Amino acid sequence: MKMQGKIGHLGRVLIGLLGLMFAQTTFAVGTLSGTSISNDATVNYSSGGVGQTPVTSAPAVFVVDNMVDVLVAEISDSAAVVVPGQLVAGFVDPQILGFTVTNEGNTEQDYALAAVNLGDGANVPFSTALTDSNSATSTATNFTMYWDDDNNGAFDGTEPVVTFLNAMAADETRRVFVLADIPVGAVDGAVIGVSLQATTHDSTSGVLDALTTETVGADTPGSVDVVFADDFPALTSTDDGAMDGQASDRDAFLVQSAVLTIVKASVVISDPFNGTTNPLAVPGAIVEYTITVTNTGTAQATTVTIADDLSVEIGAGRIAFTSNQYGVGNVFDIQLDINAVVTDLTEEGDGDQGVFAANIVTVNAVTLNPGGVATVSFRVTIQ
16 A cells, blocks of 8 residues: 555655745755756856956756656545455445545656456455455456546446546546456455556557656756656555556455355154154154254345245155144144244245245245344145
8 A cells, every 4th residue: 555655745745845934945846847947047246346247157957857656545444345246237336446546746647557356365454454365266357447537436337447547647636446246156254355556657648658667877968757756765565566657555345145054854743643742753644844044144135035845755645735734723834934023824826925836835035134044834744
């Protein structure tokens, strides 16, 4: 994270102010590159007590060089929460990564942009740091970058897709949103770290111009030399070098997903000989099946459908679905219990959540919050 760029900028401003206050030395900090600075010197003197014509030197002229200084900074200080299988087209605020790119130099520049996955174990330096936990099933793909052209700070889907920022003036800041496809196999709690890097290019037209290169050797009189000043004095960003015309910062996607477990059990309710006292699984006995679904993940599970296909056992004549086992007066056929809230359902397709059709027991439209438990119960008779 190149916060030192901000500190360096502040330091240069303070130095300039001190120079003005004490009328000592004039600094060219902030002066646009290519500016020609010219002044001369004058000598006044007397000879034999008589004032002579002042002597003026030829002007000393130099040209302000191009100080290349770019800063990339992550905005939110927290991970963007996404779900497995989320695609770029389905992103909305606040599921996006946000960065600012600032031209802290003294020349208009272009900046090529690149977003890449961090490696396993890489640190994402939020206030509360996260550690990248990428794996083969949780690596982002199809990185897509958008320029916040209306500068409203929100991703509204109308921003232009960009691979570079064109013609950024000195001291200009632009916001960039980064989206990506999240693999469907990404695990709950996975941290997918992302680095956004900006690389400085020349700026002379409406396209991405040539890569900016640093001048080698001493100052070239009368010409604009190039000096890389990013990461000055010597604080190196994690994903690029010091004073190399590049800058980067890190952000992360945090995968939050529903994780469902399912357990099916059976218990003998009654038999023709013992009734409900110590019943045994003999022909004519009634057996209750329970299907328990638990959401152990960190996100809500919606449109959950729980189905139990009895076709093989019914078709073989081993069991038969048994109606009228639940509710007041035993007029209901299936029971749904969500976190101890019980709903009695019919087997007919009459608009409630339960149905028994084609030898399949189905309960649909279940919503389970993290930690939620849903239990479906129904009964069969042993043939």
